[in-house]
Amino acid sequence: xxxxxxxxxxxxxxxxxxxxxxxxxxxxxxxxxxxxxxxxxxxxxxxxxxxxxxxxxxxxxxxxxxxxxxxxxxxxxxxxxxxxxxxxxxxxxxxxxxxxxxxxxxxxxxxxxxxxxxxxxxxxxxxxxxxxxxxxxxxxxxxxxxxxxxxxxxxxxxxxxxxxxxxxxxxxxxxxxxxxxxxxxxxxxxxxxxxxxxxxxxxxxxxxxxxxxxxxxxxxxxxxxxxxxxxxxxxxxxxxxxxxxxxxxxxxxxxxxxxxxxxxxxxxxxxxxxxxxxxxxxxxxxxxxxxxxxxxxxxxxxxxxxxxxxxxxxxxxxxxxxxxxxxxxxxxxxxxxxxxxxxxxxxxxxxxxxxxxxxxxxxxxxxxxxxxxxxxxxxxxxxxxxxxxxxxxxxx
Ligand code: SF4
Ligand code: SF4
Numbered sequence: 001x002x003x004x005x006x007x008x009x010x011x012x013x014x015x016x017x018x019x020x021x022x023x024x025x026x027x028x029x030x031x032x033x034x035x036x037x038x039x040x041x042x043x044x045x046x047x048x049x050x051x052x053x054x055x056x057x058x059x060x061x062x063x064x065x066x067x068x069x070x071x072x073x074x075x076x077x078x079x080x081x082x083x084x085x086x087x088x089x090x091x092x093x094x095x096x097x098x099x100x101x102x103x104x105x106x107x108x109x110x111x112x113x114x115x116x117x118x119x120x121x122x123x124x125x126x127x128x129x130x131x132x133x134x135x136x137x138x139x140x141x142x143x144x145x146x147x148x149x150x151x152x153x154x155x156x157x158x159x160x161x162x163x164x165x166x167x168x169x170x171x172x173x174x175x176x177x178x179x180x181x182x183x184x185x186x187x188x189x190x191x192x193x194x195x196x197x198x199x200x201x202x203x204x205x206x207x208x209x210x211x212x213x214x215x216x217x218x219x220x221x222x223x224x225x226x227x228x229x230x231x232x233x234x235x236x237x238x239x240x241x242x243x244x245x246x247x248x249x250x251x252x253x254x255x256x257x258x259x260x261x262x263x264x265x266x267x268x269x270x271x272x273x274x275x276x277x278x279x280x281x282x283x284x285x286x287x288x289x290x291x292x293x294x295x296x297x298x299x300x301x302x303x304x305x306x307x308x309x310x311x312x313x314x315x316x317x318x319x320x321x322x323x324x325x326x327x328x329x330x331x332x333x334x335x336x337x338x339x340x341x342x343x344x345x346x347x348x349x350x351x352x353x354x355x356x357x358x359x360x361x362x363x364x365x366x367x368x369x370x371x372x373x374x375x376x377x378x379x380x381x382x383x384x385x386x387x388x389x390x391x392x393x394x395x396x
Pocket of ligand 2: 035046048078081091
């Protein structure tokens with residue numbers, strides 16, 4: 001694709017990167033075939049190729065219309081288009097550049113909602129009381145709003161041993177409030193196999209929420225905080241483990257995000273040491289068994305695992321080795337509609353994608369649905385006919 005970006009933009013690293021990405025697109029349109037929003041709306045402007053054109057036009061002219069924000073806001077950032085693209089177009093990175101540069105001309109209530117999400121969700125100390133209040137008021141809320149209130153649970157206290165082999169398990173934000181039992185279950189599994197989980201209290205939200213909402217300073221602030229919290233432990237641990245694939249994909253990209261900052265080298269080290277829990281368990285060769293009566297599982301691969309981390313088949317291998325039967329699932333590459341805060345900001349589209357995904361997942365009559373990201377888990381559970389769990393909870 002030919003570009004004519006202004007000299008002022010080309011004088012920046014961001015402008016150079018945008019030009020490289022734009023020029024790598026050959027307009028073939030293969031990506032549209034696997035884009036969930038293109039499939040849903042049937043509009044070129046709601047597919048990756050059309051969004052790339054709109055970003056190009058905005059970066060060349062500086063003219064942003066409400067229309068561009070509307071079509072970019074409808075993008076799930078699922079990155080299915082990146083998996084499909086034969087030219088390796090880094091669509092997600094281009095979208096980040098656009099979101100950081102676009103003026104915010106959304107209506108006031110939408111801006112307020114985004115501000116509220118950025119203020120509350122990444123802060124566990126705030127999210128906990130807000131979730132507790134939301135759960136108390138749930139019976140009084142309209143159904144669609146009640147569905148958005150995350151459950152709140154407190155994990156059982158852990159009494160585990162110390163071991164020479166050590167790892168860090170990222171706590172994150174929403175998962176630590178809504179399903180803290182996932183990480184405590186992992187800590188017990190690892191403890192029983194001679195691996196200790198270190199408690200790094202200063203670690204917080206990975207920054208992905210702010211990043212997807214176009215707030216780069218807040219995202220960078222969260223990333224720097226985490227790098228400082230984790231860097232001192234890197235020599236004493238085998239890995240920094242992520243049990244929420246949405247957090248893992250962001251932390252694995254800290255090196256790029258913090259390039260050129262004072263924390264660049266440490267960020268690169270944190271990123272290199274961060275593994276999805278499935279990768280860590282598969283590489284370490286640990287053995288597991290089934291932990292429940294249910295045997296037939298429908299596996300939902302989060303986009304952040306399959307398109308972001310490019311990890312495919314690893315969880316499936318571990319579940320099969322533990323004795324589970326995986327039921328067939330049609331169109332596994334498609335997003336379930338959760339996509340971070342998307343299910344709150346684009347509820348109708350998110351619901352349509354969720355219902356379509358549940359049809360695929362439940363088509364093989366599973367006893368449970370398993371996934372690897374807290375957002376997908378809560379979103380699917382809001383309408384699923386069978387329980388939706390984190391896949392780790394199926395191991396013992
Ligand atoms: S598949 Fe890749 S090269 Fe083709 S239009 Fe989409 S982004 Fe561009
Ligand atoms: S990230 Fe997902 S929703 Fe957005 S353009 Fe790519 S495939 Fe479509």
